[in-house]
Amino acid sequence: MTALIAVLLLLAAGVWFGATVDAVAEAAVAGRPVRTALAAPFRRTALMLSRQAIETEHPDTLNHLLAPACYLVLAAAGLSVVPFAPGVAVTDIATGLVLWGACEALVVVVVFLNGWSANAPLPLIGGYRYVAIGLPAMLISMFVLIGTALPAQSLGVSAVVESQRVLINAVRQPLGLPLFLLLGLSITLRGPFNYGDSADLVGGTQAEVAGVQRLLWRGAKLAMLTAFSAMAATVFLGGYLGPVLPGPAWLVLKTALVMLMLVAITHLVARVPPARMLTWLWTVLLPLSFVDLVWAGLEAMR
Amino acid sequence: MTLSDIAFWLFSAGAVWTAWRVFRTDSMVRASFALMLSFFCVAAILLLLSAPYLGIATIFMMAVEMMVMALFMVMFMMNPAGLNPMMMVHQHKVSIGAGVAAFAGLGAAALLTDLPHHAVAAGKPVIRDLGTELLGGSMLIFETAGITLLATMVATVVLSSRSGRFGAADEGSRPPGLEPGGKPAGRAPERDSDHSHHAEHGG
Amino acid sequence: MTLTAILLVAAALIGIGLYGALSQQSFVMLMMGLELILNGVLLIAVGFWSLGLGGPPRGQLLAIVVMAVMAIEMAVGFALVTAVYRKRQADTTEGLETMKH
Amino acid sequence: MAMTALARMAARAPVPVFVATGQGWLASCRNLAASVDVAVVTNIREAAILIVAGEPRDEDRDALRRLHDQMPHPRATAWWGARPFAEAGSAIEVSATDDPGPLLRSAFAALLARVRESEPDWLPDDPPNPWQGEGDHGQGGKGMMGGTPYGRPMAMTADDLRDGLALDSFTFTIGPFYPSLPPGLALELTLQGDVIQSARVVRPPLDPGEDAAGACRSMTVGRMLRLLELDALARRCEAVPVEDRDAVNGLKRWIGASCAMRAIPKGLGRLAGDDARARFTRMVAALGDAEASSIAGPGGRLVDLLPGLEWNEALLVINSFSHRDLVALAPREMEQEEDSEGSAEQREGHGI
Numbered sequence: 010m011t012a013l014i015a016v017l018l019l020l021a022a023g024v025w026f027g028a029t030v031d032a033v034a035e036a037a038v039a040g041r042p043v044r045t046a047l048a049a050p051f052r053r054t055a056l057m058l059s060r061q062a063i064e065t066e067h068p069d070t071l072n073h074l075l076a077p078a079c080y081l082v083l084a085a086a087g088l089s090v091v092p093f094a095p096g097v098a099v100t101d102i103a104t105g106l107v108l109w110g111a112c113e114a115l116v117v118v119v120v121f122l123n124g125w126s127a128n129a130p131l132p133l134i135g136g137y138r139y140v141a142i143g144l145p146a147m148l149i150s151m152f153v154l155i156g157t158a159l160p161a162q163s164l165g166v167s168a169v170v171e172s173q174r175v176l177i178n179a180v181r182q183p184l185g186l187p188l189f190l191l192l193g194l195s196i197t198l199r200g201p202f203n204y205g206d207s208a209d210l211v212g213g214t215q216a217e218v219a220g221v222q223r224l225l226w227r228g229a230k231l232a233m234l235t236a237f238s239a240m241a242a243t244v245f246l247g248g249y250l251g252p253v254l255p256g257p258a259w260l261v262l263k264t265a266l267v268m269l270m271l272v273a274i275t276h277l278v279a280r281v282p283p284a285r286m287l288t289w290l291w292t293v294l295l296p297l298s299f300v301d302l303v304w305a306g307l308e309a310m311r
Numbered sequence: 312m313t314l315s316d317i318a319f320w321l322f323s324a325g326a327v328w329t330a331w332r333v334f335r336t337d338s339m340v341r342a343s344f345a346l347m348l349s350f351f352c353v354a355a356i357l358l359l360l361s362a363p364y365l366g367i368a369t370i371f372m373m374a375v376e377m378m379v380m381a382l383f384m385v386m387f388m389m390n391p392a393g394l395n396p397m398m399m400v401h402q403h404k405v406s407i408g409a410g411v412a413a414f415a416g417l418g419a420a421a422l423l424t425d426l427p428h429h430a431v432a433a434g435k436p437v438i439r440d441l442g443t444e445l446l447g448g449s450m451l452i453f454e455t456a457g458i459t460l461l462a463t464m465v466a467t468v469v470l471s472s473r474s475g476r477f478g479a480a481d482e483g484s485r486p487p488g489l490e491p492g493g494k495p496a497g498r499a500p501e502r503d504s505d506h507s508h509h510a511e512h513g514g
Numbered sequence: 515m516t517l518t519a520i521l522l523v524a525a526a527l528i529g530i531g532l533y534g535a536l537s538q539q540s541f542v543m544l545m546m547g548l549e550l551i552l553n554g555v556l557l558i559a560v561g562f563w564s565l566g567l568g569g570p571p572r573g574q575l576l577a578i579v580v581m582a583v584m585a586i587e588m589a590v591g592f593a594l595v596t597a598v599y600r601k602r603q604a605d606t607t608e609g610l611e612t613m614k615h
Numbered sequence: 616m617a618m619t620a621l622a623r624m625a626a627r628a629p630v631p632v633f634v635a636t637g638q639g640w641l642a643s644c645r646n647l648a649a650s651v652d653v654a655v656v657t658n659i660r661e662a663a664i665l666i667v668a669g670e671p672r673d674e675d676r677d678a679l680r681r682l683h684d685q686m687p688h689p690r691a692t693a694w695w696g697a698r699p700f701a702e703a704g705s706a707i708e709v710s711a712t713d714d715p716g717p718l719l720r721s722a723f724a725a726l727l728a729r730v731r732e733s734e735p736d737w738l739p740d741d742p743p744n745p746w747q748g749e750g751d752h753g754q755g756g757k758g759m760m761g762g763t764p765y766g767r768p769m770a771m772t773a774d775d776l777r778d779g780l781a782l783d784s785f786t787f788t789i790g791p792f793y794p795s796l797p798p799g800l801a802l803e804l805t806l807q808g809d810v811i812q813s814a815r816v817v818r819p820p821l822d823p824g825e826d827a828a829g830a831c832r833s834m835t836v837g838r839m840l841r842l843l844e845l846d847a848l849a850r851r852c853e854a855v856p857v858e859d860r861d862a863v864n865g866l867k868r869w870i871g872a873s874c875a876m877r878a879i880p881k882g883l884g885r886l887a888g889d890d891a892r893a894r895f896t897r898m899v900a901a902l903g904d905a906e907a908s909s910i911a912g913p914g915g916r917l918v919d920l921l922p923g924l925e926w927n928e929a930l931l932v933i934n935s936f937s938h939r940d941l942v943a944l945a946p947r948e949m950e951q952e953e954d955s956e957g958s959a960e961q962r963e964g965h966g967i
Contacts, residue, residue: 034847037847038847038869039850040854040855041651041850041854049628051624052627052628056628056663059621059622059727060663060687060688060689062687063687069338069340072340072341072344103438104364104367107364107368114378115370117378118374118377118378121381122340122344125340134808134926137808144378147375201844208795208842208844209842209926211657211793211794211795212658212661215658219687223661276846276848277872277873278873278874279840279843279844279874279875279877282880282925282927283809283927284925284928315515316515319519326527326553327523330531330553333534333546333550342543342546346549349553353553353556353557356557357556359515360560360563362574362577365577368581369556369581376549376584376588379592380545380588384542387540387541387782388540388542399539400537400538400539402536406533407537409536410529410530410536411529413525413528413532414525414528417521418522421518421525427566427567428565429566429567429568430564430568431568432568435569440569440574441571443571444575445575445578448571448572453575453578456578456579459582460585460586464589466590467589467593470596470597471592473600473779473780600779603781
């Protein structure tokens with residue numbers, strides 16, 4: 010029960026924190042006043058709530074409503090495997106990493122459905138494009154995650170945390186965290202991996218959405234950012250492990266750190282055209298994840 | 312009736328109903344994802360059957376597979392959204408008969424056979440068992456599956472790519488002669504080519 | 515939740531799958547039927563493993579093999595659809611009246 | 616009328632505006648980007664106020680009406696140095712020399728407080744063709760292929776440039792207000808998936824005139840950065856005061872550090888020996904210069920560069936040319952001009 014409350018609290022706090030950091034970073038890069046950016050998330054929320062929701066011509070209504078809701082649920086489900094302290098997790102199962110992987114895979118489905126359901130060309134192109142990039146990105150993350158399971162000798166997330174008592178995985182498997190961050194950008198549709206909601210398609214899967222629907226999708230994206238950051242902090246940065254402060258505090262701090270990194274990358278690094286990214290994913294990044302896996306295996310056998 | 316019994320019947324009903332919807336919806340994308348939901352219901356039953364790894368792995372795999380399925384649906388169907396009614400069937404009555412017969416036969420077999428009763432002991436380390444089996448006693452089978460998948464990948468690329476060994480796949484190709492400069496071996500590709508686009512989709 | 519109940523559910527899935535595989539003209543829909551049959555097989559395998567035989571490790575191995583078969587069926591199926599479409603502009607089984615090039 | 620707390624909160628946000636640029640108005644639009652009162656959005660679905668900046672061309676008027684009707688309620692239109700249409704009821708009129716910021720802000724607050732009425736549609740909300748009633752299921756024709764559901768003809772297969780898999784192609788028009796294209800340019804594109812099979816110029820880009828070269832350049836670089844998913848940097852670029860050397864040099868450093876140049880594939884859109892990356896690099900280097908830089912007589916046609924390119928690459932190629940070069944590269948094509956008019960698949964600002 011405490012774990013469930015903790016998950017919901019962390020999600021809510023993460024959505025607020027993510028929105029604020031995002032607005033501040035955007036204002037800083039855009040050369041606009043940073044102070045008003047602190048209130049910007051609330052104002053934008055109010056603005057979106059006071060606008061009409063769009064209905065396109067003959068949309069797939071069921072999926073149009075389900076997609077943002079499912080995205081939010083996936084964020085919560087993904088976060089549920091993260092332990093806040095020894096033994097305190099909503100789903101403390103021996104296959105936590107596989108469950109997280111299933112959430113990743115379903116994000117691809119949800120984003121595609123979001124683009125599909127509007128029954129309009131630009132969202133559909135966005136959805137298609139996202140599938141092409143999102144699937145290989147997800148494959149890479151699975152290899153990287155299996156790498157972290159090797160020293161823990163378990164697919165359970167708690168065991169992965171405990172295996173980092175001496176040395177965190179970010180140091181033990183130096184390729185792991187950077188590759189995993191790519192997935193984070195991909196499943197939250199951000200910056201260099203924003204192929205679903207991209208600007209050249211005037212918002213891609215979001216091109217035909219306004220009002221509450223837009224707000225929901227935005228919120229779900231930020232919730233997923235929180236869930237991913239907590240997962241990255243747990244699997245690569247030792248999660249709740251740390252001196253002096255209590256365990257949950259460490260987890261929150263590390264989560265915030267990962268979120269900051271992702272937000273910075275979002276606004277500072279350019280995105281390459283999809284065809285080029287697809288080539289890189291299959292020919293450079295996927296082999297790199299194999300190297301990471303071999304590295305992790307050799308290290309675990311030591 | 313315990314809680315897990317109720318869950319089992321709910322998921323069973325879900326699995327069968329979504330499976331039925333696959334062939335009854337006009338929208339091809341919905342059909343793909345109805346199939347995905349059917350798999351998810353079965354995965355939930357697997358979880359109830361104390362097979363946690365298999366259950367979650369099924370969800371993981373089917374999410375990806377059905378995503379690809381939906382893509383191919385949109386690609387190849389001329390009306391993927393089902394804006395027009397969609398009923399592309401042949402030998403319909405025979406198929407219904409075969410489906411009913413299969414269900415009746417298998418169902419009768421299930422009801423009439425004296426089935427063994429020996430449930431998994433609670434607390435059995437099933438995931439560890441699976442791991443040691445995969446990489447221990449049955450390693451050869453597991454590796455064979457892996458190699459087969461690799462072969463599948465190669466075969467898939469060969470089959471679907473345009474550039475063939477002897478020319479573009481859609482132009483028809485002839486292997487070169489058996490001796491250098493000789494007559495091309497094999498039959499000349501026919502130039503009839505029923506390239507009437509979507510010729511098959513009559514009313 | 516008895517083994518008989520599980521086998522009945524699996525039989526229903528296999529029945530629907532067989533109907534789909536036999537009746538659908540479109541290749542992709544046909545493959546959905548095949549997938550459903552395998553879905554039923556997976557349920558049967560795990561059902562026997564869990565309730566009938568007391569969880570022998572090889573039962574789970576069989577389920578993994580079934581999943582691999584599904585993946586292979588999908589991949590080869592789609593490759594064939596693409597190859598046929600390239601040549602014949604057709605995505606239905608009637609487009610394959612002849613195996614000739 | 617008392618505003619609700621929600622509306623008060625919303626009214627403090629920068630006014631989301633979509634700018635429809637008309638003749639001779641390119642330079643003034645830059646000032647909007649620098650204003651703290653407004654946030655220029657690139658999607659009409661996000662906008663609350665449509666700014667018609669300068670008189671639209673006669674042939675763009677219908678497109679503008681369609682654009683307006685895509686804006687979600689509550690909405691309004693501001694006419695900045697332009698004559699309002701007859702159907703535009705209570706128009707916000709801003710004279711050409713004024714800063715529209717304060718007026719927009721008060722109109723926005725009035726809209727949210729429901730003091731000001733939201734504008735009704737300017738065009739009838741009908742499907743382009745009747746479709747209901749025919750066929751077994753009222754789908755507008757016989758069988759699965761027949762009819763024109765919702766007035767759209769069924770997609771038909773066509774040849775494909777990428778790998779010859781002849782799937783359903785899709786023809787539609789983007790522009791003249793598409794945010795990733797230079798103002799005024801409208802293209803009719805035929806797509807297979809996201810690969811462009813053929814392109815035709817429906818409307819040429821607006822001619823900016825000699826004195827707007829500097830402003831056009833920062834707008835073009837801004838569009839380019841947005842295509843590279845650097846929205847915040849694009850805003851900085853659009854708002855940067857061109858006479859402030861430090862600010863401009865700082866901007867160039869930001870752009871360099873973001874790997875924007877290296878993100879563009881080499882050899883993309885090669886024309887007269889230069890590829891898109893080289894043109895963009897030169898354009899960034901020339902930021903802050905007032906005089907126009909142009910490829911000396913580029914020669915060639917824009918529509919010949921596009922087929923075979925993926926959507927994002929095609930937009931990168933288009934925006935790698937300076938506005939003046941584009942005017943030369945994409946001249947008005949006289950034949951079939953009226954053909955696409957009234958076609959069901961007009962997409963003006965963006966999607967549907």
